[in-house]
Amino acid sequence: DQQVKQNSPSLSVQEGRISILNCDYTNSMFDYFLWYKKYPAEGPTFLISISSIKDKNEDGRFTVFLNKSAKHLSLHIVPSQPGDSAVYFCAARFGNQFYFGTGTSLTVIP
Amino acid sequence: NAGVTQTPKFQVLKTGQSMTLQCAQDMNHEYMSWYRQDPGMGLRLIHYSVGAGITDQGEVPNGYNVSRSTTEDFPLRLLSAAPSQTSVYFCASRALSKDEQFFGPGTRLTVL
Numbered sequence: 001d002q003q004v005k006q007n008s009p010s011l012s013v014q015e016g017r018i019s020i021l022n023c024d025y026t027n028s029m030f031d032y033f034l035w036y037k038k039y040p041a042e043g044p045t046f047l048i049s050i051s052s053i054k055d056k057n058e059d060g061r062f063t064v065f066l067n068k069s070a071k072h073l074s075l076h077i078v079p080s081q082p083g084d085s086a087v088y089f090c091a092a093r094f095g096n097q098f099y100f101g102t103g104t105s106l107t108v109i110p
Numbered sequence: 111n112a113g114v115t116q117t118p119k120f121q122v123l124k125t126g127q128s129m130t131l132q133c134a135q136d137m138n139h140e141y142m143s144w145y146r147q148d149p150g151m152g153l154r155l156i157h158y159s160v161g162a163g164i165t166d167q168g169e170v171p172n173g174y175n176v177s178r179s180t181t182e183d184f185p186l187r188l189l190s191a192a193p194s195q196t197s198v199y200f201c202a203s204r205a206l207s208k209d210e211q212f213f214g215p216g217t218r219l220t221v222l
Contacts, residue, residue: 041216044153044213100153100154
């Protein structure tokens with residue numbers, strides 16, 4: 001059973017607007033959450049992370065929000081740029097194991 | 111630094127054949143892991159290691175063996191390939207003090 005879910009397979013936004021990618025999880029024991037970005041034919045690359053004891057972490061255009069009561073996290077990209085077009089995976093850590101969502105394909109339209 | 115390297119990039123096997131996917135990292139990371147990526151399934155952890163001589167199973171370990179004789183290398187062995195093992199395989203490493211994993215470019219494996 002999928003412990004980390006990304007229910008939107010794809011998302012399209014206009015350049016300069018905000019992109020919001022969502023992720024839900026079921027295991028309340030996850031202690032760290034991460035977002036990765038993946039281009040075709042490449043491995044995922046780390047984007048941003050957040051500890052379960054925080055509710056927000058910001059790094060430049062990227063902000064991750066964590067709502068523990070709802071078991072939900074989101075990634076905000078502002079402003080969106082065409083180079084942000086990629087597949088985004090959220091991941092959660094429990095012990096030494098990481099669980100990934102199925103990914104959301106973001107297209108930023110110039 | 112080359113980061114995480116994987117060989118081969120592509121491989122086609124027949125059912126029942128064996129092979130080893132190679133993974134190496136030059137960042138002196140203690141933690142190394144193998145994932146498979148299938149359509150609609152995201153990345154799923156196969157095996158991981160927290161140091162030389164230490165390995166453990168992930169979500170989907172069946173059909174795969176690993177060993178970790180050095181810090182740098184973490185090969186993944188398929189002893190008898192099955193069509194269900196057709197997938198893209200990613201190796202990753204991280205420092206145990208951090209959560210960020212560095213991924214290799216992947217190996218696309220097809221089992222006929």
